[in-house]
Amino acid sequence: MASTRDRALDAALALVGEQGIRALTHARVDERAGLPKGSTSNWFRTREALVAGVVAWLAETERAEFASGDATPVETPEQLIEALADVIAVQTGPLAPRTRARYALFLEGAGNPELLAPLLAQRRAYVEWTLGILARVGARHPEQAVRTLMAAGDGIVLHRVTVDPDAEIRPVVERAVRACLD
Incomplete structure (x- = not known):
């Protein structure tokens, strides 16, 4: 069984993802967690x-998921397109509340480097992973390509969790990946 602290953090993350950062109060977390x-x-x-x-909880949770990922190795542009489309589908589908919470927390910490540090470390890990894949699949300038691909990915994720949850993913990812390889 999860500890009281873990239950509170899970509930807090859900509150932020569903109702925004202003919903985050001790009393609401207690109520949501049944504490x-x-x-x-x-x-x-x-x-x-x-x-x-x-x-910190969000970063820790995502780091653990990332480290335990049983993803198939990505060796071709097509595999990269599929892998990114799958990640975006999960982040904007079943994990959409957590994704919205991440955006809300990034915005909350915009002027607080200490608060942002765990989120930025998590993002750096994902950038490094993507950079390695881009180099393997043939990007001539992977450092530039990773910025382009991350921006395109962020754009479709934000669009799906805020405006159009049914927006197509794969065509956007495919265009971005192909542009990164040109």
């Missing part, structure tokens, strides 16, 4: 501490 009143504040005394805890 006695005051439980969340035992772990996170201030709202700032709660936000920082949620940021």
Whole structure:
């Protein structure tokens, strides 16, 4: 069974993803997690501490998922297109609330480097993974290509979690990957 702290953090992340950063209060987290009143504040005394805890929890959760990924090795442009389309489909489908929470937390931490650090570290890991794949599949300038591909990916993810959840993924990813290989 998950600890009280883990239950509070899971509930907090869900609240931010579903209702936005303003919904993040100790009382709402306790209620959402089914915890006695005051439980969340035992772990996170201030709202700032709660936000920082949620940021660290999100990064920790995603890092663990990334490290345990059983993904098929990507060796061809077609495999890269499929892998990225699959990741985007999951991030904007079943994990859409968590994706919205990540965006909300990035915005919340825009002026706070300490708060952003875990999210940026997570992003760097994903950039490094993508950079290695781009080099393997033949990108002549993988450092430039990774920025293009990440921007295109961010664009379709943001579009799907905010405007059009049914927007096609694969054609966008395919155009971006092909452009990165030209």
